[in-house]
Amino acid sequence: EVQLLESGGGLVQPGGSLRLSCAASGFAFAGYAMSWVRQAPGKGLEWVSAITNSGGTTYYPDSVKGRFTISRDNSKNTLYLQMNSLRVDDTAVYYCAKVATSIVAGNTNENWGQGTLVTVSS
């Protein structure tokens, strides 16, 4: 059974940093692309980053480009999201998700974690 367990969320001040982690189990982590998707309170869903299975290619929307960095450690079956220069509108539940194949292009998320809440507030 695929399991994705996010951690690292919490309260941070505007301009601060936070690193999220996602521990994966139940599948061959190194064989799959991964992603982070967020959901602001009471709002819809937004992809914030994705990474191929090897880590060689990463993807970001303009809203987080230059502030967020996705990475992975295949030896630890763990996905990360480093978030810098956080803004109030980054407040959201952040979901870790497993993409259907090793590449991001033309593929979507098929399994999701339960999410971790990030609150950016002074």
Next chain:
Amino acid sequence: EIVMTQSAATLSVSPGERATLSCRASQSVSSNLAWYQQKPGQAPRLLIYGASTRATDIPARFSGSGSVTEFTLTISSLQSEDFAVYYCQQYNNWPYTFGQGTKLEIK
């Protein structure tokens, strides 16, 4: 960026009836379209990918159709557990984008 538009914010349907949810893309996404279901306090669950292929363990009452810019999710006979929010999402062009969601509520 491709804008995904779900025509109904809320849809009220009685249990046992058919529900039809619509989604439109601002430009072609081919068949790279997924549908997700989300219940309160839970993560989204993949229902349909490739516009019409059911994901693992998804009941046959869920079906998807369409291509290019117009897509439909049909739930043939609504069960109590189907009342939730449904999102369409394109994965043809980065950044991948979701519709704003349709809340399916009990009539």
